Amino acid sequence: MAATEKIIAAGAVVTRMGASGTEYLLIHRGYRSDWTFPKGKVDPGEHVLTAAIREVREETGYAIELGVPLPTQTYKVEGKLKDSHYWIGKLLSGDFVPNDEVDEIAWLPFELAKAKLTYEHDLEVLTAAANAIPTVAFAILRHTQSVKRVEWLISTDGLSEVDASRPLTAVGRMQANSLVGALAAFGIAEIHSSDSRRCRDTVGPYATARSLAVTLEKTVSEERHKDNPEKAMARVGELAGIAQPVVLCTHRPVLPTVMDALSSIFTVAEETKKTFDPALTPGSLIVYHRDVKDLKHIVAVERYLH
Structure with a gap:
């Protein structure tokens, strides 16, 4: 050292x-x-x-x-x-x-x-x-490192598969495994994910470790979000009201919509410029600690950047 x-x-x-x-x-x-x-x-x-x-x-x-x-x-x-x-x-x-x-x-x-x-x-x-208030976590996760779009398009698999099938890299798989303990720390009980492979594979290790089902959210995939961002925003609002500890895994282009939805729903005890900042690197995690008595009130926010 x-x-x-x-x-x-x-x-x-x-x-x-x-x-x-x-x-x-x-x-x-x-x-x-x-x-x-x-x-x-x-x-x-x-x-x-x-x-x-x-x-x-x-x-x-x-x-x-x-x-x-x-x-x-x-x-x-x-x-x-x-x-x-x-x-x-x-x-x-x-x-x-x-x-x-x-x-x-x-x-x-x-x-x-x-x-x-x-x-x-x-x-x-x-x-x-x-003085701590009992809270329940709502986590936003950007999928871990995936094969670059250009590399996927020129690969043998990419010629016959849509972009939603683009996989994680070896580094991305390691990042996904490292997230198991982080998500478990907050007792995440519900997993919601874009139906794209790279998001499913990001939350897959945690789902396996905890024997949890993954609810696929088509509205927060890149493709569906591009066609109908309003529908994605509405779905994020619904997820934010779930009383269980929740994680939502999605994509960089979708994150601004996700954060717009959350900023319109949540009140924050101590808001900063980073509270709803959508700039997340692959595998990064934001945890919103919601007051158990008022799920729309955020007591604290944590950002974990890879």
């Missing part, structure tokens, strides 16, 4: 309901004699969302899903800058077993957790977690 390269870590503030209200999970690391939140370094090539889920599981034994992002903490470790990314974590299952990294855990209400934390920078994260 270069001397100036940042250390990237990911973790979560995991919560559960206790006898007197919300409790927060703290871990004790015997080798550091500290109390903090579960987190760890992102492995090379690993998606930061996947890393957050993995680290919590490895350190505590708990399976979780992620909610809204919490403040990233930047500090120095052995002379190097470290970014620790956190999310609110919803407890799903599991049991703690002491291990090489964590010898003890504690589930504590806010005030006791605040008093027990070793590091001052963790207090900002805890406070943000205490």
